[in-house]
Amino acid sequence: MNIPPINLKAQFKGVKQDVMKGVREILDEQKLILGQYCLKLEEQVAAMTGIPHAVSCANGTDALILSLMALGIGHGDEVVTTPYTFFSTASSIALVGARPVFADIQESDMNIDPGAIEKAITPKTKAIIVVHLFGKICDMNRITAIAGKHGIPVVEDMAQALGARRGNVSAGNFGDIAATSFYPTKNLGGIGEGGMVLTKRDDLGEKVRKLRVHGMGGTPYIHEMIGFNSRLDEIKAMALTVKFPKLALWNKTRLETAGYYNMHLRDIAVTLPIIEDETSHIFHHYVLRTDKRDAFQAYLKDNGIMTGIYYPVPLHLQPCFSYLGYREGSFPGAEKAAKTSLAIPVFPELMKSEKNYIIKVIRSFFDSQVEENSITEEL
Numbered sequence: 518m519n520i521p522p523i524n525l526k527a528q529f530k531g532v533k534q535d536v537m538k539g540v541r542e543i544l545d546e547q548k549l550i551l552g553q554y555c556l557k558l559e560e561q562v563a564a565m566t567g568i569p570h571a572v573s574c575a576n577g578t579d580a581l582i583l584s585l586m587a588l589g590i591g592h593g594d595e596v597v598t599t600p601y602t603f604f605s606t607a608s609s610i611a612l613v614g615a616r617p618v619f620a621d622i623q624e625s626d627m628n629i630d631p632g633a634i635e636k637a638i639t640p641k642t643k644a645i646i647v648v649h650l651f652g653k654i655c656d657m658n659r660i661t662a663i664a665g666k667h668g669i670p671v672v673e674d675m676a677q678a679l680g681a682r683r684g685n686v687s688a689g690n691f692g693d694i695a696a697t698s699f700y701p702t703k704n705l706g707g708i709g710e711g712g713m714v715l716t717k718r719d720d721l722g723e724k725v726r727k728l729r730v731h732g733m734g735g736t737p738y739i740h741e742m743i744g745f746n747s748r749l750d751e752i753k754a755m756a757l758t759v760k761f762p763k764l765a766l767w768n769k770t771r772l773e774t775a776g777y778y779n780m781h782l783r784d785i786a787v788t789l790p791i792i793e794d795e796t797s798h799i800f801h802h803y804v805l806r807t808d809k810r811d812a813f814q815a816y817l818k819d820n821g822i823m824t825g826i827y828y829p830v831p832l833h834l835q836p837c838f839s840y841l842g843y844r845e846g847s848f849p850g851a852e853k854a855a856k857t858s859l860a861i862p863v864f865p866e867l868m869k870s871e872k873n874y875i876i877k878v879i880r881s882f883f884d885s886q887v888e889e890n891s892i893t894e895e896l
């Protein structure tokens with residue numbers, strides 16, 4: 518077998534006809550930017566999440582930058598976030614002129630540890646960015662209580678968690694403002710770059726709408742603030758509106774696959790992801806943890822199973838952040854996760870036979886490890 522980490526071609530087959538029809542229509546009409554499809558996408562996401570202001574933009578990184586700009590974050594400010602996430606969670610902080618301050622992750626789900634957030638807060642802290650990593654919602658009860666106590670706004674980086682819910686509260690509702698991404702590999706992935714800012718706060722929603730078009734309000738060429746160009750193209754928005762109705766089923770299928778893996782891998786010496794309930798983890802990635810990660814990854818590859826490491830180097834150890842003064846050992850939780858995590862295929866189009874094959878290969882790796890260990894012990 519040959520199993521890719523994600524199968525975008527298989528997914529596209531299911532929407533191809535409608536997307537191609539939409540492309541033709543948009544090209545005929547020549548309404549190419551911020552038109553009816555951007556509006557429709559914003560309405561779809563607003564309706565699903567229950568968040569009134571859904572503002573499409575060029576990509577998820579811009580969505581984070583726009584969120585921070587709307588909150589007025591800039592030079593001299595600190596923003597607390599996790600060191601174990603995709604780069605732009607922290608680069609967005611630096612790009613608006615503020616200082617990223619990292620707080621370590623918790624062992625259980627690799628999401629930011631609320632206790633560590635509290636310790637990282639200083640008088641300069643002007644925001645907290647939480648990341649619902651791999652699709653699992655953070656401990657938002659504790660995080661919003663801490664933020665509320667200190668009067669600090671919360672930004673949710675929900676690039677990996679669009680459609681996740683805790684009870685009937687969707688990701689994006691917990692904090693002041695949220696950023697998501699439609700990068701092609703995301704749970705709702707586009708046919709190019711794309712992103713969105715979500716907020717319940719009218720003041721922030723209005724600001725973001727202006728900031729994404731050079732700070733212009735109602736009057737063309739009058740710039741109320743210094744914004745930038747972060748508009749979404751109609752063709753990309755249209756493809757997302759075609760895929761959108763399938764998102765709930767795709768997320769459910771990912772969760773079912775995760776449950777299936779957990780059931781069939783629970784007795785082997787590997788750390789499995791936690792499934793707390795039916796909705797709060799949408800398994801953008803299904804991540805196993807083992808000290809033998811590199812050998813495990815090589816073994817899966819030899820057997821035709823492609824995997825991913827998210828993320829091999831935690832952000833506090835990235836060369837570009839050396840000015841922050843962190844070292845190896847600063848965040849042991851993130852450093853351990855970076856050395857032990859491996860994402861195995863969990864995309865919705867994965868077939869039952871492929872899932873069973875993956876389980877078989879994983880079990881055979883750990884069975885051979887058990888044999889090796891007992892031989893070493895005997896020697």
Ligand SMILES: Cc1ncc(COP(=O)(O)O)c(C=O)c1O
Binds near residue numbers: 676
């Ligand atoms: C957690 C997280 N934040 C931010 C981003 C940035 O999104 P984009 O690639 O659309 O800029 C991504 C995705 O790449 C992500 O996974």
